[in-house]
Amino acid sequence: MxxxxxxxxxxxxxxxxxxxxxxxxxxxxxxxxxxxxxxxxxxxxxxxxxxxxxxTISIPQQLRLCRSRVAVIGCGGLGGYLIEELARLGVGTLVLADPDVFEEHNLNRQLFSSLARLGRAKVEVARERVAEVNPAVTVVAHRAAFSRENGKSLLSGCSAVVDGLDNVLTRHALAAISSDLSLPFVHGAIAGWYGQVAVQMPGEDISPLLGPVSAQGKGLEANLGNPAFTPAAIASLQVSEVAKILLGRGSLSGRVLFANLLDMEFEVLRYGRSTAGRGE
Amino acid sequence: MELTVKLFATFRDGRFEKAQLDYPPGTTLANIVDALRIPRDEIGVMLVMGRHAELEHTPAPGDTVAIFPRIGGG
Structure with a gap:
């Protein structure tokens, strides 16, 4: 030494x-x-x-990022931007999980997709991209769907968990397992011009914000799709929350952000678990 | 009783962004969304005065009810 x-x-x-x-x-x-x-x-x-x-980030804070391990679950629209920004930020270890390969319909928005990479596993392409941009970042890539079965082992040892998923059902599992492991969970979801961001710190429960568990687990995006700019915008907001959590600079916890890029409105609302009993 | 109802994203289409509406006492959130012809299965979350509430919840006079569509993409 x-x-x-x-x-x-x-x-x-x-x-x-x-x-x-x-x-x-x-x-x-x-x-x-x-x-x-x-x-x-x-x-x-x-x-x-x-x-x-x-x-913005001092040497001791950079050291803190370097020693952090962050899980990005889902490596598609949100995930690509999440991984790119976390790697450039210098987060020491990124744990990635996604079962899919790049397909033609990903090209409108997924940062790591390209014509040459169609058919390739998203987590492998992400690993290559991180190695190109910042080889000091260690990538632990799992070509697997996040589930209640593999969740604990995927997330163990992480400092924070970031949501790059594309369905409500798996998000509920991710939020629940993050909670079980007392890990901060940074939720993001998108549909068309719209998106939302929320932070679940240990002891909190944001599951109602994730939407009801339904058969398909899809929302507005089933009809609206997702254009190029929405994942970039929402993922950037998520990464700023991750950075603040890792650096102890506060977070969105206790509030929820709804972004409406069509009318350019950003609403941050106080958020609490339940009104049970009130007004009844 | 008068309530402030705020709609978000596509729920505004053909409706409104924010309105003061008058409802009979005992009106539930289910009554409100049905009257607005918002399909229940498109709802993500409903907040009454910043707190999560279910369809059976009865808001108090003067409350603000915010209704968000479900957003699930990534």
Whole structure:
């Protein structure tokens, strides 16, 4: 570790560590890029790729992100943007789950879809994308649908859970298992011009916001579909909530955001579990 | 009794965004959504004064009722 420290100190530009030096340290000292990143941050060096985050994210906060593990469940419309932004943010480990391959009808909105990638597993393409953008981020990819059976093992050890799912039923399972594990859960859902975001902190229950459990588990999106911009907008709001939760900077908890991009209205309403007994 | 009813997203189409409406005492949320011809299976969540409420709930005079369609995509 002392050799690593000396090497990094010698390569630093002020308190910034250039990417080339991070790679060289990894090669010379046999440490992973992730380990070098964590060590650099511990010693007060900011990897240069994050230099434009200042003063929004300090070195100790970047270290906190580096040591975080976030699950993104569903790697389609919301999921692609969630993964892209969390990787650029420098969240150390991303746990991904999605059973699907890219299909032609994904091309209108799913960030990681392309003509060349049709037929390829979404989680594998996501892993490649993260490796292209930020190889210091570790990806744990599961080509599987989230379920009550595999849920606990998928989420164990995570700092937060993010909703990239496309149906109400599985969302209820994800919210319930996040709650069982006392993990913050950042919900997002989209349909046409509309979307919603909510945060369930441990001890809270946002399940009524997810919609009633019905046979198909679909909502407005069954008719409206989802255009290019709605997943990008809602996923970005979710990632800002994840960042705040990881950094202890508050959250949307106790409120719910409804976004109406058609009329450009963002309503944040106080939200409580139930009116049971009131007015009856 | 007078209630403020707020509709969101596509529930506004052919209806309204926000209205003060008069209902007989004892009106439930089910009565309200049925009168507005909102299909019950399209509802995501209903909030009365910021609290989640079920169809059987009876709002109090002056309450604000917000009705949201179900949004499930990702």
């Amino acid at each position: 002392e050799r690593l420290r000396e090497f990094l100190a010698g390569q630093a530009e002020g308190d910034l560590l250039p990417w080339e030096a991070q790679c060289e340290a990894s090669r010379r000292l046999g440490a992973s890029l992730a380990m070098v990143e964590e060590a650099a941050l511990e010693w007060g060096l900011m990897p240069k790729r994050y230099s434009r985050n200042r003063d």
